[in-house]
Amino acid sequence: MDLAESLIQEKGFNGFSYAHIAAELGVKNAAVHYHFPTKEALAGAVIQRYRDRFQLWINNSRIKNLPPQEKLDWFFSIYSKTRADNGKVCLAGSLETEFNSLSAPLREQTRALTRELLTWLQATLQEGREAGVFYFGGDPASKAALILSSLQGALQMARALGTKKFQAVVQQHKEDLLA
Amino acid sequence: MDLAESLIQEKGFNGFSYAHIAAELGVKNAAVHYHFPTKEALAGAVIQRYRDRFQLWINNSRIKNLPPQEKLDWFFSIYSKTRADNGKVCLAGSLETEFNSLSAPLREQTRALTRELLTWLQATLQEGREAGVFYFGGDPASKAALILSSLQGALQMARALGTKKFQAVVQQHKEDLLA
């Protein structure tokens, strides 16, 4: 599952095969099919684990009790680490790009993951604005969608233009929110 | 080339085959290979045409002489139309997601396209700020990267969450820039 998650983030759902995973693990194709009968089952398990992990993080008191700015910094740091790790992109972003070739259950999983990310970000932005540390007009839901879409896009853009471009985008978000 | 461009935007470079194109045109696979010997040549021609088209647009006096707000509206409208057209994503965004499985020449083409989009957007933002119609802090290059990455990401996100989410992001960008 670690390998599958990495491969989806590096090459996309259509960009890896059972053979890639089997070779890396030193086993045969059929051994992977034993644990995950179909590619859909494998991807489904990966997304579910990712969702569970995110819920665990945001419900952990170490994150929950952080002030809004530091919550946002923590969120940005997830994407920075993703970028640093072999130029990966966001799992949700990768799956959305290939959304049209995904089965219905995988689409639903992707939708749920994206909604969960947005929901947390929206609440954090609203909390920060009410506390007087974030400044932005309009709906927190829209601002959350703007920031998340930008982070997803920036990870992809960084593949073509380098990590500096990604960092510049993160800095600009802070500039926009704090000034 | 029209079909190939659509297919890249709908299913990605790895998500379509010569067979898809041949079937749609009512010819055989080999007929496509006659015009574009390799898939790389086909994609290269598509990107080049897209780049040429964008340069033609921005050098057209009808766009060139527009005030900054309307230039930006025109730019946003490109992405709105892309979204409306079968839920396509940005060509640059699609290619960046599959960047790791692209050949060196295609990577260079993708890089060039992204840089050209960024360059124009940056100049437009700077022009608007100097004219006192756009308000934002920081480097125009960073703000341009933020907006472009967000548009690319929002087209992908809209596949999972619908066109309304995309429109909300566009509205939020206007809110951020004009308020």
Added chain:
DNA sequence: TGACAAACTTACTGATTAGTAAGTAAAATT
């Protein structure tokens, strides 16, 4: 020690992939 199940391997299948070689029909050129 024997039974059983978990975790594989071997050996496939049928579909799809990009790409090629050789031949053909029609249109344009000389």
Added chain:
DNA sequence: AATTTTACTTACTAATCAGTAAGTTTGTCA
């Protein structure tokens, strides 16, 4: 009228894909 070029088709190839069926090894537990 003869030649050449353009735009194909037919018929492949070798690789890769997800997935399956049947057999084998390994560890656990009664």
